Amino acid sequence: MNGKLKYAEGQKASPVESIRVVERSDRIVKRPLRLLLLLCLVVVFAAGCGTGAPPDTTPNPPAPDPPQVGPKEVIIETEKGSIVIELFSADAPNTVLNFILLAQQGFYDGLTFHRVIPGFMAQGGCPNGDGTGGPGYTIPCEINHNKHVRGAVSMAHAGTNTGGSQFFICFDDSLHLDGVHTVFGQVVSGMDVVDQIEQGDRMLKVTVRDL
Incomplete structure (x- = not known):
């Protein structure tokens, strides 16, 4: 035996063995779905965090000089x-x-x-x-x-x-x-x-x- 379930020709799997096979199949199918769902959540979270405007680092302009008035x-x-x-x-x-x-x-x-x-x-x-x-x-x-x-x-x-x-x-x-x-x-x-x-x-x- 190599660890895989084998059935003789014409032999049906028992109900318990069928359940085990289904459970394994579900695990195989669900694992990529979970990874995909987790990836989607990460993308949504990152997008939500990036909605705020970046801080304004532009320096304030210098104060204007007093008005120049001629004589x-x-x-x-x-x-x-x-x-x-x-x-x-x-x-x-x-x-x-x-x-x-x-x-x-x-x-x-x-x-x-x-x-x-x-x-x-x-x-x-x-x-x-x-x-x-x-x-x-x-x-x-x-x-x-x-x-x-x-x-x-x-x-x-x-x-x-x-x-x-x-x-x-x-x-x-x-x-x-x-x-x-x-x-x-x-x-x-x-x-x-x-x-x-x-x-x-x-x-x-x-x-x-x-x-």
Whole structure:
């Protein structure tokens, strides 16, 4: 015997032997099916794990440089005369650009100097006329080396990085404001007009021109 079931010619296998043969056949058939099923499960699992997007390894772009604004000056026309202000675009580029854009939109036209303290400063640029208004947004401070001397033009604010549209012109040196407010311009003509400003005086028109 070589281990294989043999039957004599005309001899039938017993029921037990038939069951054994069937069981072996089932095992032979089921084994490839199990392997195929296992392979399918592996493929499905791998596909499911690969549905997530790969991590983004692209580096963030560098922060943009401050906007470049060429030499500009502003003319504030009042009933008492004109005030010419040179803007410090190199020292406070964002503040200057903000002021220029507001002026070009006509934001300042018709607004008043709502707060005037003799010997100190004249403040304007509030659309509400009482110091509570602004353009609807705030800009960061740009503290620089320029001083609050007579004729300096600086941003008013309610705290660090809360400036918007309000500004003031110094009647006299106010160096205690250095490092607190952003000086962004200097009166180069019409300081005699500045000295005459009273509370409620109106800015008829504010225009910007190249130097």
